[in-house]
Amino acid sequence: MNQHVTAELADPVNIAAAGQEDVVRLVDLKRRFGATPALDGVSLTVRKGEILGIIGRSGAGKSTLIRCLNGLERPDSGDVFIEGREIGRLAERELQPLRRRIGMIFQHFNLLSAKTVEDNVALPLKIEGRPKAERLARAAELLDLVGLSEKAKAYPASLSGGQKQRVGIARALAARPALLLSDEATSALDPETTRSILALLKDINRQLGLTILLITHEMEVIRSIADRVAVIDAGRIVEQGPVWSVFAEPRSEITRSLLGGIRPQLPAEIAGRLVPGAGAELILRIDVAGEAARGPLLSDLAVAVPGPFRLVHGGIDHVQQQPVGTLFLAVAGDDERHLAEVIAFLKAREARVEVLGHVAGSV
Numbered sequence: 600m601n602q603h604v605t606a607e608l609a610d611p612v613n614i615a616a617a618g619q620e621d622v623v624r625l626v627d628l629k630r631r632f633g634a635t636p637a638l639d640g641v642s643l644t645v646r647k648g649e650i651l652g653i654i655g656r657s658g659a660g661k662s663t664l665i666r667c668l669n670g671l672e673r674p675d676s677g678d679v680f681i682e683g684r685e686i687g688r689l690a691e692r693e694l695q696p697l698r699r700r701i702g703m704i705f706q707h708f709n710l711l712s713a714k715t716v717e718d719n720v721a722l723p724l725k726i727e728g729r730p731k732a733e734r735l736a737r738a739a740e741l742l743d744l745v746g747l748s749e750k751a752k753a754y755p756a757s758l759s760g761g762q763k764q765r766v767g768i769a770r771a772l773a774a775r776p777a778l779l780l781s782d783e784a785t786s787a788l789d790p791e792t793t794r795s796i797l798a799l800l801k802d803i804n805r806q807l808g809l810t811i812l813l814i815t816h817e818m819e820v821i822r823s824i825a826d827r828v829a830v831i832d833a834g835r836i837v838e839q840g841p842v843w844s845v846f847a848e849p850r851s852e853i854t855r856s857l858l859g860g861i862r863p864q865l866p867a868e869i870a871g872r873l874v875p876g877a878g879a880e881l882i883l884r885i886d887v888a889g890e891a892a893r894g895p896l897l898s899d900l901a902v903a904v905p906g907p908f909r910l911v912h913g914g915i916d917h918v919q920q921q922p923v924g925t926l927f928l929a930v931a932g933d934d935e936r937h938l939a940e941v942i943a944f945l946k947a948r949e950a951r952v953e954v955l956g957h958v959a960g961s962v
C-alpha cells in the first residue's frame with residue numbers, strides 16, 4: 600500500500616458513531632426456498648473495526664446472507680441491523696442510503712469497461728450527486744491508497760486482475776462505507792496476487808479502522824487476514840470464534856474438512872497402512888496450541904517417558920501470532936503401559952491426543 604495513507608481517509612461517520620460496537624447484527628435470520636432452508640436461524644455480529652470471515656462450501660447460504668444484508672433479499676423471519684438500524688421492514692427508498700453504508704467488492708470486480716479507472720472509483724459519489732471536483736479528488740486519494748495513481752486515466756481492459764481488484768476496493772471505499780463486504784474477492788486471482796490484495800485489505804483495516812466482512816470458501820483467506828471466523832453450513836452458523844482458536848480446536852466436521860487443505864494431515868502412504876489391531880508402531884495425532892505449543896513438549900516427553908518415538912509428520916504453525924501445532928508421532932505399539940504414559944504426559948500438557956491406529960513394519 601502507498602505510504603501516504605493517513606487518518607484523513609478514515610470515515611468521519613464511523614468516528615461519529617464511535618461507541619457503537621456492532622456494525623452488523625443478524626438475529627435468527629431465516630430464508631427458505633421451497634424445501635431448502637438457505638438460512639436456518641443465522642445470528643452473528645460484525646464488530647466495529649474487525650475483520651470477520653464467513654466460510655462455507657458451495658450452497659451453504661453465503662450469497663443469501665449477503666443479499667439479506669444489503670436488502671436485496673427479504674428474510675422470512677429474523678432481523679438485520681446495520682449500524683443499529685433494522686432494515687428488514689424498510690421500503691426500497693429508505694434502504695438506499697443504508698445500502699451506501701456497505702461497500703462491496705466482488706470475485707469478477709464488476710468494473711464498468713467503458714469508464715476510466717478514476718470514473719469507476721468516483722461512480723458511487725456520482726450516484727450520490729457529489730460535485731465533479733470532489734469526486735475526482737476522492738478518486739485520486741483512493742487510487743493513491745491502493746497504489747494505482749498512475750492508472751487513473753486507464754480503462755479496466757488494460758489492467759491485470761489484481762489491479763482491477765484494487766480499483767474495485769477504491770470504488771467500494773469512495774462513499775466512506777461503514778462496512779466493506781468482500782464476496783469471494785480473491786477467488787479469481789492467482790496465489791501471489793491474492794496475497795497482495797489480502798495484505799492491502801489488512802492494511803486498510805488497520806490504518807483506517809475499516810470494518811470488513813469477508814465471504815469465502817477458502818480457509819487460507821480466513822487465516823491470512825480475519826480476526827474472527829464464522830463457519831456456515833446448510834444455512835446455520837456451526838461454529839465461530841477467534842481464527843486461531845477455531846484453527847486450534849475445530850468443533851464441527853465441516854470446519855475440520857475446510858481446514859484439511861491447510862493443516863497437516865497424515866500422509867496418504869501412512870494413512871493407507873493403518874490398521875486397528877496390533878502392529879509394530881502406533882500413530883498418534885497430537886494437537887497443541889497457545890502456551891502448550893510454546894514449551895519443549897517433545898524433549899520433555901523424551902525425558903519424562905523414556906522409550907523411542909519418532910516424529911513422522913506435522914509441525915507448529917502460527918495463526919494470529921499464536922502457535923497452532925499438529926504432530927504425528929510413531930511410538931512402539933507393543934507396550935500398552937508405555938503408551939498410556941505417553942498419552943497421559945501429553946494430555947497433562949494440554950495436548951489433544953488421538954490414537955489413529957497401528958502400522959505394520961516401520962513407517
Ligand SMILES: Nc1ncnc2c1ncn2[C@@H]1O[C@H](COP(=O)(O)OP(=O)(O)OP(=O)(O)O)[C@@H](O)[C@H]1O
Nearest residue numbers: 632635636637655656657658659660661662663664
Ligand atoms: N433464488 C433461489 N431459488 C431457489 N433456491 C435457492 C435460491 N437461492 C439460493 N437457493 C438455494 O439456497 C441454498 C443456499 O444458496 P446460496 O447461494 O446462498 O449458497 P452459497 O453458499 O452462496 O453458495 P456458492 O458458494 O455456490 O455461491 C442452496 O441450496 C441454493 O440452491
